[in-house]
Amino acid sequence: MAKTKKIVYLSLLVAGGVALHMVESMIPVPFPVPGAKLGLANIISLLAIVLYGTREGLEVNILRCFIGSFLGGSMSSLIYSLSGAVSSTLVMGIAVKYFENVFSLVGVSILGSVTHNFAQVTVASVILSTFGLYSYLPFLMVVGLFTGVFTGLAANFAKDKLSGSLGLMETVDRRR
Numbered sequence: 001m002a003k004t005k006k007i008v009y010l011s012l013l014v015a016g017g018v019a020l021h022m023v024e025s026m027i028p029v030p031f032p033v034p035g036a037k038l039g040l041a042n043i044i045s046l047l048a049i050v051l052y053g054t055r056e057g058l059e060v061n062i063l064r065c066f067i068g069s070f071l072g073g074s075m076s077s078l079i080y081s082l083s084g085a086v087s088s089t090l091v092m093g094i095a096v097k098y099f100e101n102v103f104s105l106v107g108v109s110i111l112g113s114v115t116h117n118f119a120q121v122t123v124a125s126v127i128l129s130t131f132g133l134y135s136y137l138p139f140l141m142v143v144g145l146f147t148g149v150f151t152g153l154a155a156n157f158a159k160d161k162l163s164g165s166l167g168l169m170e171t172v173d174r175r176r
Contacts, residue, residue: 017044017064046155054093084116109152113144
């Protein structure tokens with residue numbers, strides 16, 4: 001029964017991530033920097049890591065990227081999404097597991113946001129065979145700081161609400 005409950009919760013996280021991914025794709029980008037986004041789906045990624053662990057966070061993020069790209073993207077958007085999602089999930093997972101006393105959820109989110117931007121610029125530079133794209137990186141990092149703060153605050157709020165109202169923290173496998 002516990003395994004079924006975990007699968008249901010992870011499925012809900014994937015669905016929430018896809019929904020936020022799709023909503024974000026419809027919002028005009030509020031930043032003057034090409035490629036900058038709010039990163040709303042990363043709220044779900046961070047929740048998955050904190051509630052279940054890095055492995056499950058990767059599963060949720062990878063499924064979200066595939067489904068989101070299938071519904072409203074392209075193969076190139078999938079490559080960029082996956083590169084950012086996998087790298088940021090791994091960094092956030094390490095920060096949550098080993099540096100929980102050092103970083104708050106907002107700090108973990110900022111690390112993930114900055115990592116996500118760096119990974120996507122690196123992949124774009126390799127695909128386009130130009131390292132001139134790294135000139136955008138300082139601007140993306142500044143945007144990443146702000147979006148990371150927002151995402152971390154939202155994830156922290158959602159975690160508190162989920163763990164309080166649903167008793168979720170008692171039902172999840174907290175082993176990482």
